[in-house]
Amino acid sequence: MIAVISFYLFAAMTIASAVLVIFARNPVHSVLWLIVSFFSASGLMLMTGAEFIALLLVIVYVGAVAVLFLFVVMMLDIDFAQLRSGFTRNLPFGLLIALVLLAEIIVAANARGAGSIIADKPPEAAQPNIVALGEAMYSRFLFPFEIAGLILLVAMIGAIVLTHRSRGDVRGQKISKQVDRRPQDAIQNKQPAVGQGVKL
């Protein structure tokens, strides 16, 4: 009973907030509705027992993607009224794409002749799927996992190589020089006569 209620609650929340993403006038509100939509979708995932995907939705989409959207919306000076103005002009083209997509979905839904889909052997039912994934990743698929780590390292090096430039006008901190500095190098004792300034 409680499962049914919470399913309908999450499902309704997902659809309602997704609709509000489109209809909200303020783009910041749109992004906030998007976050609500992600949260409700992750609730649905949790109910079907896919807790890994549920967590992924919250961590990756809410934590990173949606916040990035929010930053973009707030930081960039985009005139949303102007973006919306071409609606009627672009409507026929949009409808055409929608029709093509609809046709594709209908064809794909009826593509039974394509052959039988074979599932890999499912994990033990008693095992939470995060545990199953972790075990597969660090034992059976250790090799590609490590190579994926190298890919991320290359991406990091590449980003630095392509964007970093050393600037002459930046004063970096040289800790060894700071520590080496002695009082007698830095302090001068002067005894100026009355009425005269100090010359350094």
Next chain:
Amino acid sequence: MNLAAILPELILTVSAIVLMMVAALGRRMTPVTTWASVAALIAACFALLGQPQSAGALFGGLIVADGFGAFGKLICFVSAAVAIVAAHGWFERGSEHGAEYPVLILFASVGMAVMVSSTSLMTLYVGLELSSLASYVLASYRRTDERSAEAGLKYFVLGALASGILLYGISLLYGFTGTTGFAGVAAAFARDATPSIGLLFGLVFTLAGLAFKISAVPFHMWTPDVYEGAPTPVTAFFASAPKAAAVLLSTRVCLEAMAPATDAWRQIVIFAALASIFLGAIAAYGQTNIKRLLAYSSINNVGFALIGLAAGTATGASAILFYMAIYVVMTLGAFLCVLRMRTADGQPVETLASLSGLSQTRPALAWAIAFFMFSLAGIPPFFGFWPKLLVFWAAVGAGYYPLAVVGILGAVIGAYYYLKIVKIMFFDAPAEPYGKVRAPLETALIFLSALVISPVGYFLIGPLGRLADNAAGSLF
């Protein structure tokens, strides 16, 4: 777990990570990282020798240590080392990050080593992506140069699209076979007399993604732009190691994972082969930039290698290995000569017009370029003729006479633009002479590669042929 079998990859990974830290000390470390990387690649080549390199399936069948992989790794490591040597003195002027160049090449080499030894769609993809990602960065290495930035961006966007297509194909193959291992995929293909539509879609998309990486027609559009815009040592690298690795990877995918569906992929490979040969030959006519011209030459050469694949036999696979080994020598030699094309104050020039009358101003360079052009055209008695003969022989052996005849016709058409360069160098009025470049090691490399592709190279037929036969044998 037998770590000795992945010793080459381990050597390269560890040295790349250590050298990355060294490179962080600044550009004065460029010579250190350069020579240390070359040493690491040579060490990795020596690690390819010995028993563990034929240990068979590793990591539960994700990769394999066999003769085919070792042959591919040898080609990739040697060409990567030459690409690093060629860049020596190129990035030291004017670039802040010359020290990171060899590090990225090392990472790309790890990716290529994974590619040629992968026996699972998963390792295939991560290897391909590792080498591609490093290549995208290398293409835009001279970031202040607009053409280089454009090349990097184009390569990245189109490469990402190709990766998407490849992944789509892989996901279909996984969905309809239930496994990512090549052996499992082959078993699924063998189960039915005619493969299901889903499997065929997966096959087509996977081959399309791979065709992009080897720049076979009709997925070649990025090649001339990227080859022209990228810094010349990087272009030399692109045209040799990653291309050879991708060709060998495609060979393994076709002959291992999709062997029972040979009739399905053969028509695709035949089309790509003939289209590459003819487009590479005809589109090169109007080019005035030597790097663009060599880009079309590489498209053309990939077509010939694919003829060996279309044969689908052990002879064909051996011919592909032989072809790629000699192709890499010819291409690297040609690009080392292009690196010599500099004005008196050291600025690189790339126009064909500047080669005019080179035989009078720089006879040695002119003769070297002429050697490489004759060999790339496949004109006997130069050694470039022999691998072409081998692939045609393999096609004839498998009963594909029309394919061989049309391919030979394409080779004749392609010879025109190679000979045009020779004509410009030897029979036209001299242009402004090039500046002198003092680089004894590169001169030695040019001499060595010219020696290999000269008629002297026929002494290599025995040992190299045995290696290639042995390597191809591990696929069947």
